[in-house]
Structures are given as C-alpha cells and as structure tokens.
Amino acid sequence: MLATTTHVLRIHPEKCTGCLRCELACSYMQTGTFQPAKSVIRVSPFEGHTSYAPYTCTQCAEGWCMTACPVGAITINAAGAKDVLDDTCVGCKLCTIACPYGTMFYDPDTRKAFKCNLCGGAPACAEACPTAAITYEATATADWLGEFARERTARVLAGAR
C-alpha cells in the first residue's frame, strides 16, 4: 500500500503566539512575496484573540483535491505531499470545494489552485516558527487542533458576543 507521506506538519497549538511568521515564510516560499493572503498555513484566533493556532493541509489519505481534479493536475510529490502541477491546472476550482478541510485555495492572480506541498520536504513554516509550534515529524497525520480549539471556544459556545 502506498504511504501518503512519511513526515507531516505537526501542530502544537499551545505553543503558538500568533506572530504569523509561518504565514510570511510560507507565502515567501510558495509565491516569492511576503503576503499572508497567499499563505497555505493560516493562523486562527481563539477566545477573542487570547490564543492562536496555525491550520494547514493534513495531507489526508483520500486526497480529495487530487481525486477530484478533472485533468490530473494534483499529484503526490517526493515528500509525499499532494502538490499542484501549475502547467496542468486550469483553475476550475473544483478542488477547492472537494477538499473537506478547507485547505485548497485559488489564487486569482495566477488563476491556479494552490495548497501546502510541504515545500517539497523542507517546510518553511516549521523552519520559521520561533516557538516550535510547528514541527516536521515522522508521524501519522492527526487532528492537531480539535481538542485545543474545543477548550477555547467557550465564549462561542456560551453565545457571548
């Protein structure tokens, strides 16, 4: 059986300070510009900005983006990450609604889909994180944020505005 990936991005949300260096590093590595809007790792605030956590592609086993692509423009790269082949992608956006995790994006400037490709095996976000809230490890992918977020959505749950 084909392993989807050997190393994954492991998120340690309790270590995140919300500094957004991961987004800057990611966008620079992926697009050559320091532009968080083009980052494929995105930091979310919880509990009214008292805590933060970065969220990105889990490199899931199904690869909903990859199987949905009508022209085979999403493949598995050497790092085991689902990766968009820019020359093949036509920009139809089907992958953005096939991915149930919300980690497949569309760039209106290039008119292509884009996603986390683990920077081909040396993820810039993990390198940039000053508190080791993002590590690149040989482990199974998991829901790194669920429990953390569940504990930190009391205001949302209580209905406070």
Next chain:
Amino acid sequence: MATRHLIIGGGTAGMNAIRTIREEEGERSEIALVSAETPYSRMVLPYYLDRSIAESHVFTATPRVLADWGVKPHVGRRATALDTRANVCTLDDGTRLEYDDCLIATGSSAVRAPVPGADGRGVHSFWTLDEARAVLAEIAPGSHVVMVGAGFIAFTILNSILALGAKLTIVEVAPRILPRMVDDAGARLVEDWLTKHGVAIRTGAKLTRIEDAKGRKRLRFAAGGDLVCDVVIMATGIKTNLEWLKGSGVTVNRGVVVDDRLRSSVPNVYAAGDIAEGRDLITGEPAVHAIEPTAQEHGRVVGANMAGKDVHYRGSLIVNIVEVCHLDVASFGAWDDERAEIASGVKPDRPAYRKLLWRGDRLTGAIILGPSSDIWTTNDVGMLKGLVQSGVSLARFKAHLKRNPFDVKPVFIASKTTSALLPETILGRPSKAPGNTPVAV
C-alpha cells in the same frame, strides 16, 4: 482466461473505472472501452473556449495512454444495444463485444429548447468538444452572443465568452437565473452583479423561434422584444443517455438504478456517473447527480468492485462551484431543502451571502457567494463541504452559526470535524496519484 471488462463511455466515470481496475486487480484482466469520442474532460472545455489552454490539454486518455493501460479502444463507436442474458454489447457498426462484466457510463447529452430554428446554422449547444470547437470558431471580438438558459452549464462558459471580447445576453424562461444551483436571494445577487458587469439578462422570456436575419440570427419571444445576434448558444438542459438500454433488462428509473456497490439490477452490470441513479449522501434517497465529483467517485468504486474488491459507497454529495466575473457561487448538499432549518446572512455591498441549512444539529446543505478575492468567500469554502459531508453534530455551535454564518472556521476546528474526516476514503485505502496507474507489461 483473463476476466473481460467492458467500459461503455469514455467520460470521467469510465476513465476512473479503468484506472482503478488497473490499480486494484490481482491478475491482469482484459479491458475494452467503447467511447463515441476520444476521452476528454468536459470540465475544462470553458478554458479551451477562452483559449487559456490548447485543445490537446482537454484529453484525459490519448490512444497512447490507452495502449499503456492495456485498453482495447473502440473509439468513435456508440453502443446501440446491451444483451444482458448473452453478455454481449452491440456497437453502431455491428461489432459484438462479449464481456464478463460491464460498466454503463454513457452519461448525458445536451437538449435544445423545442422551438423552430433551434437546429439552424449559428445555433449551438455547449456540451461536447465538437460543440466547443464550433462555438469557438464563431465568436469574434464584438460578436453578440445570446445564451438561451441561465443554468450551471451556461454560467461555466460566461467568463469565456466575455474573455473572447463578445457581448453577452442571457435569456431564461424561468423568472430567475441559476434555478438548480442557488436560492432566490442568491440568484438576485448574482443577477445584479452580472448586470453591473455588462451582461444583459432577460428572465421570464419564452423563446418562440429562431430565424436567419441577413447572416445574423433573430430570436423571437412570446412577449415580443426580438433579439438580433451573431451566435446562439442553447444551454437549455441535459438528458440522460438511457435510450439504448431499452430491452437490456437493466432496471431504469430516472437513471440506471444501482445498489451501494454501484451494481444495476443485473449483477455483472454496473452503472456510474450521470446515468446512474445512486444514493444521495445527505437524503439517503436514490438520485441522479450529473456532476463531475459523483462520476469520479462512482467510477472508482465500480473499478474496485470489477477488480474483485468489495467496496461499498456511502453516497454522493452535490457540490457545485462556478465563478462569474470574479464572483464565486457554490452550493453543497441539500441546499434547496424546504423543510430544513435555515441560518443565513447577507452583506449586499460586497456582495456576500451565506445560507446554512440544518436538520437537527447537522449541517445538511449550504450556499456560499462572494467575490473570489474576498477572504470571507474563500477561507472556508471547503470547510462547509466538510461539515455537510461528515455530518458531525454541531449542537454546541449552532447558536453561534445562526448569529454569524460567516464564522465557520472556528466551528469546523472545534467540532473536531478533522478527526471525523481523516479516516474517510472512497476505496478504503490511500488514493494513488493520477500518474501512478500500472501500465501494460
């Protein structure tokens, strides 16, 4: 003797079935493909129409690729009859193909409004590659194009027509646009947006005939107000290609009725894609979903089962997305469920619109609309699909989403929807990359 698989139809369902057979089989089987056209992706025809890709880009399997996959092609042929007692399929040139099991994946085709002149010169459908070629050959900068029908197919080529420098008028017999993709409120926002972007829209317009007018075309309407134009595109719906199955013994309702392994009423005959009537993931009811993702999932499930696996399919989810003039419009699941509880929010100036549909604590459908460049549109569109697909209980978050249907992301994360989704695969194993199909030895 090797198992003989027959794939009838070279669209998304058929090609996914072939690839999956090759991925899953233990012993090398024989695969024959009947396809009226060289296999291509209908999804990318709009990008061929606006010339952003070359024609060669649309093909999903060239003769060379089919040879690599060890497929015996009958391309340019149509199946005309299926004898499920003798296990023989007859083609339009009289060829008889025997099979051990077969896949019916003959899809659907475009239908035109039944008015005089609908088949005349300068009137086109936009469904097949040949039709795309014909439309592309006729549109020039400054051409006036009239599109009859304001459904999903029409909207997929709207940008392309404008990109070619044409002037576009859309006429629709219904009182509103996009009747099968968004609700009334969403449709109004899209209509206003398009009008602002220079697209003329005429709803409630009953076309009565199309005439030649000195080298141009004249469209006449029941309520008057002729339109004169250069090119007419009929985007007036599709129909399932079922006719050839008469007498086959395969049970047909709105489509070929299939079970959760995508088998028809005849055990060695499968159906997939537009022509199959399979389970809807949300309602649990039989439904025909003429959309690309259903064809892809159906095709893979059939391929695995034909290769001897025992894959059960949970059902298909309706998902649609279209971008018109940089406005994204998407809908998921049972977005038109009249009995659902609804939470919606609108920001008319952006514009942005969300509609969340609930059955109890489960999100069962959603509509999302907003500018493609707006983070509120794009940041969580897939998460809405994930919430609908997983059916996780959102009891603790429902009140929040009812107040602010735009704030989906914290709810998605805190509801541990990721945990629910991670074990899910269509075939019970990690998917393989598209280039990794085993080739002939």
